[in-house]
Amino acid sequence: MLSILNSLFITGMIYLIFGGFLYIFQKGFFNGIVYSLKRFRRSTAQGKYVSQFDDLDDTKEAHEELSVIRSYRVTRSLLVIGGLLLIISLALSYLLYT
Template sequence: MTKFQLYLSSFISSVILSVLITFLIYKQINMLTIVNGSFLVGLFYLIVGLVLYIIQGGFFNGITYSFRRFFRRTSRQGDIMNDISSADEEEALVPKDHDFPWTYPILISGCLLGCISMALAYTI
């Protein structure tokens, strides 16, 4: 799948989901309910995209390493493990790479749908 197809499929799925959410929540379709539904779906896509972006950037790698190191040093079993193998600690320093191909398409379609819904809200 090419990048354009990823972006297009993400945006089309967000539009379809916003129409479905509009119909399921409001039981009617008019301009106000479409704007509300599209903003909610755009906000959801934006939050999911930002979470994927943060995970992909490795923000939580340092936090998990610090917790592992702290609990390893404070527990008795951790002291024994440190004496046996100190190479594991060096391995834990290497950040784990997370690559999600849907991060940017979800993020862009969430921003785009949010901007479109805000523009439509000013026309009402």
């Protein structure tokens, strides 16, 4: 029974971590960091030369770049399933081992 509870807890944590990461990513937390790294790359002499040959540095204005929001359909389900698995594993471990 202990191995089942452990596997439930670990699976719930994995789902919750991936769901949380997707939630943070889709809300645009990393957009500012990516924008500033692109701007920094274009500000160096070597970066200007390299940016002529690739399309990584298609940097637009800040209001255009930062307003891009990605949406993932699995985010909510990962958070709900992970939370439920965690609650079930914690409740069962409390009931069985106390």
